[in-house]
Amino acid sequence: MAILPMSGQNELKRATAGIGKLDKLEESRRLVNEAKQDSACPDMLRAYYVAGKLEISAFEIRETKRKINPGDKLADVAEMNRELCDGYDNYLRALQLDTTIDAKGRAKVRYSKEIAKSLNLHHSDYYRYGAEMYNKRKYYPEAYRSFMIYGEMPRQSWATKSVKETRDSLLAKSYYYAGIGAYSAGEMEAAAVALGMAREHGISEERSYIFEIATWKNIMMRDPSKESVAKNAIEASAREAYRRYGTKNPLYISSLISTMVDNGKTSEAQEIADREIGLHPDESHLYALRAWINERDYEPDKALADYCKAADLKGANAETLTKAAKKLYERGRELWNRLEGAEVEKRKEIKEKYYLVAKGYAERAKELSPNDSDTELVLMSINYDLAL
Numbered sequence: 001m002a003i004l005p006m007s008g009q010n011e012l013k014r015a016t017a018g019i020g021k022l023d024k025l026e027e028s029r030r031l032v033n034e035a036k037q038d039s040a041c042p043d044m045l046r047a048y049y050v051a052g053k054l055e056i057s058a059f060e061i062r063e064t065k066r067k068i069n070p071g072d073k074l075a076d077v078a079e080m081n082r083e084l085c086d087g088y089d090n091y092l093r094a095l096q097l098d099t100t101i102d103a104k105g106r107a108k109v110r111y112s113k114e115i116a117k118s119l120n121l122h123h124s125d126y127y128r129y130g131a132e133m134y135n136k137r138k139y140y141p142e143a144y145r146s147f148m149i150y151g152e153m154p155r156q157s158w159a160t161k162s163v164k165e166t167r168d169s170l171l172a173k174s175y176y177y178a179g180i181g182a183y184s185a186g187e188m189e190a191a192a193v194a195l196g197m198a199r200e201h202g203i204s205e206e207r208s209y210i211f212e213i214a215t216w217k218n219i220m221m222r223d224p225s226k227e228s229v230a231k232n233a234i235e236a237s238a239r240e241a242y243r244r245y246g247t248k249n250p251l252y253i254s255s256l257i258s259t260m261v262d263n264g265k266t267s268e269a270q271e272i273a274d275r276e277i278g279l280h281p282d283e284s285h286l287y288a289l290r291a292w293i294n295e296r297d298y299e300p301d302k303a304l305a306d307y308c309k310a311a312d313l314k315g316a317n318a319e320t321l322t323k324a325a326k327k328l329y330e331r332g333r334e335l336w337n338r339l340e341g342a343e344v345e346k347r348k349e350i351k352e353k354y355y356l357v358a359k360g361y362a363e364r365a366k367e368l369s370p371n372d373s374d375t376e377l378v379l380m381s382i383n384y385d386l387a388l
Helices: 007-018 022-037 044-068 077-097 112-121 123-135 139-155 168-184 188-200 206-222 224-245 250-262 266-279 284-296 300-312 318-338 344-368 373-386
Strands: none
Touching: 007 022, 007 044, 022 044, 044 077, 044 112, 077 112, 077 123, 077 139, 112 123, 123 139, 123 168, 139 168, 139 188, 168 188, 168 206, 188 206, 188 224, 206 224, 206 250, 224 250, 250 266, 250 284, 266 284, 284 300, 284 318, 300 318, 300 344, 318 344, 318 373, 344 373
């Protein structure tokens, strides 16, 4: 007759001695972790339940001590935050395991009601301790874990009515801080998840969209295989930011249009650019954006006209001015090379209408960005041909 291994079961019995007792906590943690790692443990559900209860009860003891004496050495905020998060993770696993079917085919649970009650009572603590970790600049994983748990708990089937009714604005803020924390720590994948959730919950903080777009651009740069996913995410974020804030920040409309064109939505992108130019005819960056669309759509004449219009307007940046200078100079070179013989007047006209105007754009670009190598190259080429 086979005998069931008792090591895991014995470890669990000994581990329960640490529930509610800080002096026995470390030993109990060690024992319960050994039980969880023992594939022969006959009651893995209980192992995770005990592991979760150890952490949550330890947090509660320290929380009481902290309320009485905030300076109590046992009320270490970082340790309390870790206990909250580890307790949640272990309890969540226990909830996943806690369903058995009895002889009559009915589902039975052992610990689910107790676990759900405990976690629901601590919902607000996850935001509170996430904020404390954030303010201590312990952004990731400390603050991130707490803020993410606070955000995800209302979606759980076992969440109470009051937890499920947590305002979207609070959930959005929680995800936002989680995302900013992960971004600050260089954890781009984690940041993308959190900032995406912040957007889904209607985050009103404008920086959230800026960081989400930057996060996905960073991910795409690090791993080209994720380019398609990244561009879809950038389009979604930029579209929402553009809906909320319009052209106030050029990043939104430029990110939206560039990803739309990359995703095969050139006509819609063109419509947006046309509409915005109609509403804001003096915005240089809008003409530069439409010029880029025309380039991608193989409309060089339209692109050149828009680049020059963008360059002529107040507020043109160095990149736009350099682009306009280059495009206008290249068009002049095309016309120059088509001429046969001296044709002095026509060559003079090309220099005046194309080369000299292009030189003006390039010189303005150089004033704005003195060390830009692209501008230097364009200016050098124009000056060479003007001397012919």
